[in-house]
Amino acid sequence: MTTTSERVAGSRAQQASHHVSQSVFDGSRLRVVLLVDVHDGAHQEFLDAYEQLCNQVASVPGHVSDQLCQSIENPSQWLITSEWExxxxxxxxxxxxxHVRMVEPLHSCVRDTRSLRFHVVRETGGPAAGADPAERRLQxxxxxxxGVIRHALTFTVKPGSEEIVAKILSDYASPEPQVDDTTRLCRTSLFMHGNRVVRAIEVRGDLLAALRHVARQPEVRAVEEAINPHLEQDRDLDDPESARVFFTRAALPAVHHVMAGRQDPQAERYALYYPARPxxxxxxxxxxxxxxxxxxxxPRSPILRSTIFQRDDVVVRLIDVRDGVEAADPVQILGLTDSAQVAELTTLLDDAGTDATASKDGGMARLLDIARMDLVTDRRSPDA
Structure with missing residues (x-):
């Protein structure tokens, strides 16, 4: 039995920096695992919904294959796996x-789901029949x-309600950080940019358990209820389907995390908002x-840590900066050294790209002012 690590297409894969602990950009294949607990008596409904979903996802670019498996120990437990380029x-x-519309039929027949995503690092045997080995890239x-999981949520509030929402989101007691024996909340950073809210959390252990723990806390529930009238997207937290759809749309996944070898406990946290062109x-x-x-x-860079979150055309970059942004070169803080790329890929304001390209120094300083988000609250647990 042989591994195929030797068959990795070297021209298509780049050696990752040892500073990068998380990234979706190395070009390797992805295995997605969905754990499903089906309601008693709803198996046929579940199978019908899966077949419909299967037919639709087969035409999605980047999709390779999928499998549906049933537990040999508990017939209510199912496993859906898929492979992506x-x-x-x-x-x-x-x-x-x-995707929100596609999976809607599944949720009426399942008690619980859990999605896990993995890059393929090694495999045994040969590539799938008919597959081009050069296309089956391994990490x-x-x-x-x-040991830290990073995740964020983003949503928009009604224009004119920004100040009251910021006050609501900053004025509450922090929930108990210890979730269980293996999971702990480490840090919650909340920022606003105009009427957009971004809440970034760091967790050691089980992210899903941490999110459920936070949602159950009375002080958090009171805050969520208080901002409900100000949300642009309606939601009813007492309706599981309404809450699920809202938080599905609000999810802002971390796609890249890098940490320099340099440390500074006094580093300041900032968030930058880059709304991309469609x-x-x-x-x-x-x-x-x-x-x-x-x-x-x-070693001259003031940026000690950076996490990039992205969903659709919303890109948020969370950075920890030595000595603060005021003492740093705006070009370093923005992470864009080529002003032409700024003009091509971002539209922070109608004239932002023009300003950025007209004068590298002045334009980048203005772009930093436009991109910088307002800090609402940044809370760390005592032993984070």
Whole structure:
């Protein structure tokens, strides 16, 4: 039995920087695992919904194959696995309105679902029959993480309600950080940019358990209810389907995380908002990820950590900066050294690209002012 690590297409894969603990941009294949608990008596309904979903997803760009499996120990437990050419096409699909509509029939017949995503690092045997070995790329090396899961939510509030929403979101007691024996909330950072809210969380352990723990806390529930009248997208937290759809659309996945070897406990946290031109969000996120990898290898860079979150045309970059942004070069903070790329890929304001290209220094400083989000609250657990 032989592994196929030797068959990795070297020309298509790049050796990842040791500073990068998480990234969807290495071009390797993706395995998606969906754990499903089906309601008693709803198996045929579930199978019908799966067949419909299967036929639709087969035409999605980047999709390779899928399997449906049933537990030999508990017939109510099912497993859906799918293979994708790489992570970006899967994320583009799973974060789309098309996906929200596609999976809707499944939710009426299942008690619970859990989605897991994995890059393929090694495999045994030969490639699938008929597949081009050059297209079955494996991750070049395992990532060395720091044990922290990073995730974010984003949503918009009604124009004119920004100040009251900021007050609501900043004025509440922090929930108990210890979720269970293996899971702990580490940090919650909340920012606003105009009427857009971004809440980034860091968790050690089980992200899903942490999210459920937070949702059950009375102080958090009171905050969620208080901002309900101000949301642009209606939701009813007492209706599981309404809550599910809202948080599905609000999910802002982390697509890249890099951490320099340099540490500074006094580093300040900032968030930058890059609304991309239509259909260029993933491309912009990849561009930023490459700039952050280069910065991590540069001892002169003030950026100690960077996490890039992306969904559709919304790109948010969360950075920890030594000595603050005021003391740094705006070009370094923005992560874009080529002003032409700014003009091509971002539209922060109607005239932002023009300003940025007219004068590299003045334009980048203005672009930084436009992109910088307002900090609402940044909370760390005592032992984070």
């Amino acid at each position: 790489s992570a970006p096409p899967f994320l583009a699909w799973v974060n789309s309105e098309e 070049t090396a395992p990532r060395i993480g720091d 259909d260029l969000g993933m491309k912009l996120a990849e561009l930023l990820s490459r700039r952050d990898e280069a910065a991590a290898d540069d």
